Amino acid sequence: MAAQDQVDIISLSVTPNRRPPGVATFFNPIDMALLFEIMSRYTGTGERKLYKLLLARHALNDDTLVLMISIQFDLCWDSPLSNGPQKQPKASVQLVWSSYMDPFVIGFQLNPVPMQNPGIIIASKNDSKLAKEKTKCVCALLEWILIFLFYHIALRMKPAHPIVSVCLDYWNSLVLELFEPHQDWMTSFGPRHTASVAAGNHGIPVIVAGHHFGNASGMAPRSHIAVYKALYKSFGGFAADVVAAIDQAAQDGVDIISLSITPNRRPPGVATFFNPIDMALLSAVKVGIFVVQAAGNTGPSPTSMFSFSPWIFTVGAASHDRVYSNSIFLGNNVTIPGVGLAPGTDEKKLYKLILARHALNNDTSVADDMYVGECQDASKFNKTLIKRNLLMCSYSIRFVLGLSTIKRASETAKNLSAAGVVFYMDPFVIGFQLNPVPMQKPGIIIASTNDSKILMQYYNSSLEIDAVSKKIVQFGAVAGICGGLKANYGNSAPKVMYYSARGPDPEDTLPHEADILKPNLLAPGNFIWAAWSSVGTDSVEFLGENFALMSGTSMAAPHVAGLAALIKQKFPNFSPAAIGSALSTTASLFDKSGEPIMAQRSYASPELNQSPATPFDMGSGFVNASGALNPGLVFDSGYDDYMSFLCGINGSAPVVLNYTGQNCGLYNSTVYGPDLNLPSITISKLNQSRIVQRTVQNIAQNESYSVGWTAPDGVSVKVSPTHFSINNGERQVLSVLLNATLNSSVASFGRIGLFGNQGHVINIPISVMVKISSNTSTS
Template sequence: MNTLWSSWAKQAVADGVDILSLSLGPNSPPGGSISTFLNILDVALLNTVKANVLVVQAAGNGGPYDQTVTSFSPWIITVGAGVDDRSYPNTLTLGNMTVLPGTLLAPPTKGPFLYNLISANDATQGPGNPLYTPSDCQLASLFNKLLVQGKLMICTYSFNFIFGGASMQQVVSTLEALGAAGLVMVVESDVAGSQFDPVPFTMPGIVLLDYYSRLTTRDANGIAVQFGAQAKIGGGQIANYSGQAQQVALFSSRGPDIKDFNFNQADILKPNVLAPGYLIWGAWTPIGIDNPNYIGQRWAMISGTSMATPHVAGLAALLKEKYPLWSPAALASAMVTTADVQDSRGVPLQAQEVSAGSTPLLQNATPFDMGGGALNVNAALNPGIIFDAGEADYVAFLCTAEGATPQQVFASTGGVCPTVPGRPVDLNMPSITLASLNGTQVLSRTVTNIASNVERYTITWTSPADVAVTITPVTFTIGSSGQLQSQQITFTLQATGASTLSSFGHVTFAGDLGHQIHIPISITNKSLK
C-alpha cells in the first residue's frame, strides 16, 4: 500500500494541508485490464482522502470531445473550465475605416496615423527554416528588415504555438529586431484560438487577409512590390465585463467518465463542477520553462482547467474554515449541489463547441460538460443538506470495479471488501450516472442535515428523455444537525425504440427555510433487452 502512495501526497498529509489542488493527470487511461479507479495516481489520492484531505483536480484540456476527462475517481472533485465575462478587448482600425474587434494586452500604436500592413509571407528573404513557417514569425533572419521596418506585420497563430514550440514572446522579439511598428495576429482556427493566451498585441479575425490582399500589388511572379493596406492598433490593456454568464470553454475536457483503457463508460459523473479558467491572472516563476511565452516573467494570464481548479480549492478552503469537521465528500457536495445551471434570466448555461468559423458554436451545457454547474460561492457556504461518503464507501466502490479482486483492493488501500458485493451506483454521490439502463433500476441517495433548524424539503425532478423517474418520499422533514434522510429513486426505460443518445435530468431538494440543492442525472446506454 505505501509503495502506491506518492511521496508528494504523503508530504501534503504530513504538512497538515486540508485541500490539495492538482493541475496534473495521466495522458491516457491506464493500459491493460486495470480499472481507471485503481491506477497508481488515483490510489495515492484515495489514501490522501483517507487522511481527510479534499483533492481538487483539473479535468484536462482535451475538449470539446467526449470522454476526454483524465480525472476519473469519485473521491476527487474534478473541475472543468468556464469562460467568464471578463475580456481585454482591442481594436484594429483599417485604412478603409473598418474597425475590427480583437484582443490582447497591448498598448496602441503611436500617434493617430495609420501604418502600412505587411504579411509575414511577403516579407521573407533567404533560406527557410524547417522548424518554423514564416507566418509563425519566430526567426528574424527569415525576413527582409527593410520591408518590415515601420510596418504592422501580419503573423498567424497556428498549432505550432500549441504543440510545436512557437511562442508569442519570440514573435515580439522577432518584430522588435525587425523594427516593426506592431503585430496583427490572425488565428488559424477556433480550436487554436481557444488555447490562445493574450500576451501583448492584437488578434483580429481572418478577414484581415482579404483586406490586405486587395491592397497589395504583386508582380508577375506573385511577389509583393507595393503595400497599400493600412491600419492602426487600439489599446487593449483595460478589462471589460459584459455581465454574461459563464460558458464551458471549448478546450475543457468532457465526460462521460470511463472505467478502463477500452473507454467503457463508468457510473460516475465527471467533471463535477465548472469554474473560471479562461484568461486567468496568476503568479509565475521566472525560471519556469513549460510555457515559453512567460520565461522570465513573474505574472502570467493563461487558460486551462488548471486555472479553474484553484478557484474550487479556494472555495473549499472557505468551507473548511466554516465547517472544520466536514469530510472531503461533504465539502465537494456543498459546491456541486449549489452550482448554477442557468444564468440570471433562467437561460441554461452554454457549452462551446467546434465550428467552421472563428467563433465557437454554443449548445446547452450538459452534466458531461459542466458536472453540477458553475461554482456559486455564496450558495455553497450554506447548502442546508449534503451528500456524505467516507473511506469504507470508497473501498466498497473499488470492490465493484471490473477486474478488481479483494486482495488487490486491500493491497492498494488497506481496506476490506464488504461480504455482500454492491454496485457502483450505490455510492452516495451528489449526482446519479447510469452507464447503462436495462429496463428498471433502483438506487438510493442519503442526505445529511448540516443546518441547526428543522426544515421541510420537497423533492421535484426532471426526467431524462426516454426514462421515467419516481422518488420516494417526495417530502420529508429533517431536524437536528447530523440527521439523515434517504430517498429511493427508480429509473424505468419507457420505449422499445428509445434513443441511444445520452439523456439528462436533475433532482431538486427545496427547503421551506430557503435552502435548495440539486443533483444532475445522466444516462447513456439504454436498452430494454
C-alpha cells in the same frame, strides 16, 4: 518508505521478468535499495534513502511490521495545462529516487526567484504545525501536483504565510537517467500559477509588459501551501513519485490535495479506479483529506475523462465573463477581431500595412520564407520601409512548436521602430487556442484563418505593382489597432471550454461507463491571471514577468481547492464527501444572462459549435462560492462506503487486497455506483426499473423542503417523500424510483430539486445511459 515506517521484515513476492543489464545482475535498483537499508541498519546512520519501490503504499497503516511489496506497471502522468500553442509536448516517463533535503524547506534554493513573487509569501518555520514537526523532507516538490496545506485554516492575528513546505521526489526519473537538475528544477513554473489561484496573496497588482491589468487574489489567501514536486518539464512523471508525494502530504497533515495532473491513458485492469494514484488518494480521504483533480484537457469527445474515482472531486474548465477585446480597423471600413494584451495605435491615424516578406533587406535570402515571415530577426528587414508602419507577420506551426515566439516578433517590431505588429493566421494552424499575449507595442493576433484571409485579400488588392519589374511601388493598405488592455465583461459566461474532458466516466479500458458522475463541477479555467516565475519557460511569452495568463483544467482545480479551504474553515468537522456535496448541490446551471450553460463541442470554431451542457460536460454545474458556504443539506459518505463500492466490482477482491491489505469479506460487496450516497444519480444501464436512496443531513437551521424533479427522456421518476421537515443535525432518507419507458442507448438527463422554505436549493443531477424497458419500443 518501508524503512521509514520501521518495518522489521520486508517480504517481496516478486522477481524481475528479465536479468538486469549492466556489469552485474546485482546492480539493479531493488537489490541496491535493500543493500543500502541493511547497511544503514548496521551503521546506525539513521539516514535511510530507501527508494520508493512500492506504488501502492499504505502509509496510514502504521501497525504493519511485515510489509508485502507489490510492483506494478508505472503509468506516465502529465499536467492538463494548456497555454494554447505554447504548450510543449512531454516525452514518456518512468521510475525515481527520494532525496533528503534540509528540514522545513521553504525556499527551494535552485529557484529563488519564484519565492520573491508578490503573489506568494513564504512561511517562517514557526508558522504552522507542519513547519514545527517536519524534520525530514523525503519527497519532493510536485511540479504539476500541488498539495495545498490548509493546516490552521482559522484566521490568525498575524500575516499569512502560505508556503510552509517544498519537497522533491525524483527517484524513478533518476534511475532511468531522465532527471536533469539544470533543466527540471529551473524551467517549469506552473505550480506558482496554480498555487496562487488557490491561496495567493490578496490584492496584488498584476503588471505585465509594463501594463496594469488590475489586482489579483487567491481563493483562500490566508491558507498555507505545501508543495510536492514529482513531475518535470523534460519528461513528465511517474505514478510512483506521485504516490510518494501523496503519502508524504498525508503524513504532513495537509487538509486538501489539489492535483493538476492526469494519467496519459486509462489504467489497465478490472476498473480504472484501481490505479496507484487513486488508491493512494483513497487512503488520504480515509484520514479526512479532500482531494481535487483537474478533469484533463482531452475534451470535447464523450468519455474523454481521465479522473475516475468517486472519492476524487473532478473539476472541468469553464470560461469566465472577463475578456480582452482587441481588433484591427482596416482602411476599407472592415473591423477584424483578434487577441493580444497590447495597447492600440493612435486613434486619429491609420498606418500602412507592410508584409514582412515584402520588407526584406537586399542581402536577405528568401530561402527560408516561413522563418522571415514570422519576424523573428530584425536584421533581416529594411528598417526604413517598416519604420512608423504596421509590420505584418505570419503565425505558423513554428509558434505552435515553440520554435518562434510572439515575444521575439514584438521585439523585432520594436527594433525596427514599427508603429505596431499584426499577426495573421497560417491556414494550417487549427485546433489551438490562442491566449492573449502581452506586448509592449501596439499589436494584435488574428486568431481566425477566415479573418486572416480577409486581411490578406485587402492587403494584396491594395498593392501597386510595376507591370515590368513586378516590384511593389506602393503599399496602399492602411489600418489601426484598437488595443486589448482593457477588460470587457460579457453575459455568455460561464461556458464549458472545448478542451475540458467530458464524461461519462470510463470504468475500464473498453470503455464501459461507470455509474459515477464525472466531472463533478466546473470552475474558471480559461484565461486565468495568476502568479508566475520570471525565469519560467512553460510560456516563453511571459518570460521575465511575475504574472501570466494561462488556460486549462489545471487552472480550474485550484479555484475549487481554495474554496474547499474556506468551507473547511467554516465547517471544520465536514468530511471530504460533505465538502464535495456543498460544492455540488449549490452549483449554478445558468450563465450571466440567465440562459442554460453552453458547452463547446469542437476544436475548430468552438464558438460556432456549441449546445446546452449536460452533466457529462459540467457535472453538477458551475461553482457557486457563496452558495457552497451555505449548503443547507449535505450528502455524506466515507471510506467504508468506497471500499464496499470497490468490492462490488466483478473480480475486484484480489486487487482490493493487493492495494489496501483488506479483505472484501469485511465489507458489503453489493454496493454499486448508484447506491453510493453521492449528490448525483448516474446509471449506466437501467434495466426496467431501479430504486436508489439518498440520505441528506441538515447542517443549517430547521427547515421544510418540497421536492420537485425533471425526468430524463425515456425514464419516469418518482421521489418520496415529496415534502419533509428536518431539524439541524437530523437526517432524511429520500427514495428515488426510476423506470425505463423505452429502449434507448442514448444518454438522457434529468434533475431533482429540494427547495427549502429558508431559501436553500439542493440540486441533484440524474444521468441515465442505456435504457431497457419492459415493452418493445425503440429509439
